[in-house]
Amino acid sequence: MAMYCLLKLAPLFLAVAVCNGWLFGDFVGKQKEQDEISLWPLPQKFQSSAVAFKLSPASFQIVHAKQSSAGPSCGLLENAFRRYFEYIFGDLKKPEKSRKKVYDSDLVELQVWVTSADPKCDDFPSLQTDESYELSIDEPSAVLKAANVWGALRGLETFSQLVYEDYYGVNNINKTDISDFPRFAHRGILLDSSRHFLPLKVILANLEAMAMNKFNVFHWHIVDDQSFPYMSRTFPELSQKGAYHPFTHVYTPSDVKMVIEFARMRGIRVIPEFDTPGHTESWGNGQLDLLTPCYSGSSPSGTFGPVNPILNSSYDFMTQFFKEISTVFPDAYIHLGGDEVDFRCWESNPDIQKFMAQQGFGTDYSKLESFYIQRLLDIVAATKKGYMVWQEVFDNGVKLKDDTVVEVWMGNKMEEELQNVTRAGFTTILSAPWYLDYISYGQDWQHYYKVEPLSFPGTDAQKKLVIGGEACLWGEYVDATNLTPRLWPRASAVAERLWSDKSVTDVGNAYNRLVQHRCRMVKRGIPAEPLFVGHCRQEYKGL
């Protein structure tokens, strides 16, 4: 391999920076050095030299390469060009002609070359998406090569991270070669819009931040016990009666569409979660008879439990409901939940008891749960969608389709669970070590960073079944007021773990880069909280 890992180059950078400082009469090498090693997540293969080129907002442009299969009609890339131009040069007004000659731009353009015949401009990203790219920065043009637009998006982010300001405020970029691809295909963030409603603006801003960290899945835990903000076309009463407020605290179909499109433009999949049969209190408000009536003694207590699994009407409802979901959300997967089902209500209900006896389930209510889930899975499979489920569904021995993704969330015996799930041949994603709603004093990002998803005992074939992970920000204590600073840059630690090579584990090196990366997010308008004492050149301006 002719390429080197950045880590090994770190000492060299110091020398480079000092050297550059000398050559250009710039004695503030420290700042440059910091900027130069601020890539996040770290690319797989990286080689850089001391030669620096200047970028001028007046002359630099991002263009389609001549050979590229994508052109001006590719709205996704055009938007990305504009976005990254703004990231690089700030919220600069139109470049003034008169300033054009102030200095010559060494790097005049970034050519984006999409190599495959179909650039996939109008597609949606998927689990199979090839996100690899190659980036070569040299005079007079830089070239970004990727099979399709998704890889190009990742490469644009990397390019923008390579640009640094020197002490005179001039943008520089060093001669660099990068060949990059993700370690894991599924790199997700879970947001919970049920326990607190999250305004659209917050969701969109976090999709922006996700793209800055090369996350590619937005796991939208959209409804739960507390509220049902998803406005269903088929069952409008679900949100009318189940949302915190039927107008101000809902996601209309066009809101959902906007989230999906905004995510698509950034190469992010949107996987909605409609968790059943538990976690469904709010569903009951708008859909009578869906939930199991709980009994107190021999009469109904007036409270309700999980979805009633013994009524055909429940399955009819699910059939129609998921038919809608399968058309609204384009992703090939839907998350069906299946976690934390409380059996007490079922146990109290005489009709359920009778049904249990009929089915020969005895008093094993997990069999009833499996019975429900099995039918639900068949319903969803009929919509031609794949599904994701929380680990309990697997643990309870439900028969799953081969392409099911099992999400491991329980912190205890996590390795054992990964072993079991993959031994059974199922793909899996890991979220157990990355419950970011749990906060503590200090630099907890280091714990997230140190997780090695493949450390469980198992064959290579088993390890390949771990397709990624998710950072989860559950909503008990989180809403628009504190979500973004609580998520970033803590989730960035997970981002690097899921993208970069397994060998990238040096916490000290990560700290230095992450400090810069969080300042970059702040500069781009994301209120990412500090890692420790210090400052950013541009502090957060909002409030």
Added chain:
Amino acid sequence: MRLTALLPVRSCLLLVVVSVCVQQVHGVWPLPQQLHQSADRGCLSPQRFSFTYGRDSAAQTGCSVLDAAFKRYFSIIFPDFTKGSGLLMCENQSNRLSVKTGGCDGYPDEDSDESYNLSVSEGQAVLRSVTVWGALRGLESFSQLVYQDDYGSYFINKTEIVDFPRFAFRGLLLDTSRHYLPLHAILKTLDAMAYSKFNVFHWHIVDDPSFPYQSRTFPDLSNKGAFHPFTHIYTQSDVMRVIEHARMRGIRVVPEFDSPGHTQSWGKGQPGLLTPCYKGGVPSGSFGPVDPTIDTTYKFMESLLKEVKFVFPDSYVHLGGDEVSFACWQSNPNVRKFMEKMGFGKDFTKLESFYMESIMNMTAALNRTSIVWQDVFDYHERIPQDTVLEIWKGEKYQAELSRMTQAGHRVLLSAPWYINHISYGQDWRNSYAVQPQNFSGTEEQKKLVIGGEVAMWGEYVDATNLTPRLWPRACAAAERLWSNEEKTLNADLAFPRLEEFRCELLRRGIQAEPLFVGHCKHEYDGL
């Protein structure tokens, strides 16, 4: 005192009635000493509502603090008010305000009387206070009593409030050294402080990592000691703005210039101030605490404290004195020689005391009261009697309270309120459970506890996360410091009021985080 005796019973009964009839908690946070609400309500029309000064009031139109407060509270009370809105015709509601003494252009101080009486009845409300600062507290309570029904009409229930703070010193510490806090973040915090009736902004303005205070006497301190000499500093006019913004809200600004430790950033702009550390007989190039052995140090400190007196009007100044590491002093031969000369032996706490005593005396000579961290007391008995001691060490703070008050010192408690320490869940309940006078001591001793402070140290906090981390968590201490402890010990009873109050904070534009699952009518619409 007839009313006082009746209140506990009546208010309990009435709270139930109110919540059934109106289905809304419209409590006041922090809970007033005496609150008597009836279910009778009157409506308020934004067009006809007005604040007026009572005829007998010492303060009249032209009173800067109150004129500004009227303006502020009008838009707080009627946030969606636009001309021509409001369908309901209401009686002419006026809020008549009567202040016994003037003092509109002064600053609040340790003796400020913040008490007020508020009487809301059909058509009018009367607010009486001794000072303008009391009037501000009353206006805040009044604003919290107003609520909107589903049609957007404004209402206020018939209410009688007799209120005064339990503690005179109710502070909040912000640390602008570990991270620089932009001016707007500080001003916003002052707004939110006023909503919770905090009355002291403890400005931990400089520390090891940076020196953002731009000194008129020693400009190099920030030129070389700030994170950035232009973008990360507080200019003199910034400081004035903070002080005036605080004054308008009845908040004192007590600056902290912590020494002799926590001064790394000072050394950059003031060569010779810090002790050079030695390694193997030669200076190592690194520096320790302020050098207490040379005259220039004391000349410098005197000039700096003179400037502080000139810039900050409050009669208190915080001198720090915490966490002094002796390793550097020990390594320095000149310091050791000085120790010998003074007969301190090997006891470096004596050297520390020597230094602190000098600057405390300096401060007293400038007619200012010193506040110091508990370390100074722990190492040293000879402390000027009027020095205020601040307890910050979490373990056994009750015993410390006993010892300090036994020695006759006034004390501030902040140990249980280090809310920069975060954890999962409702940690406000821990803050709420604190009982500042629950230590062994006489009644006289208990009276020496003059209040407490919420501390938001800056290791992990800057403008991105400060506000949601502070609010509503700091509100718990605010109620503990203002309200009657016996009426407010039950956190479960406080919970719905605090939830309501945090939604009110959101409505006022304060990015206060949620206490638990749920929603507010007006969610935060920033990012």
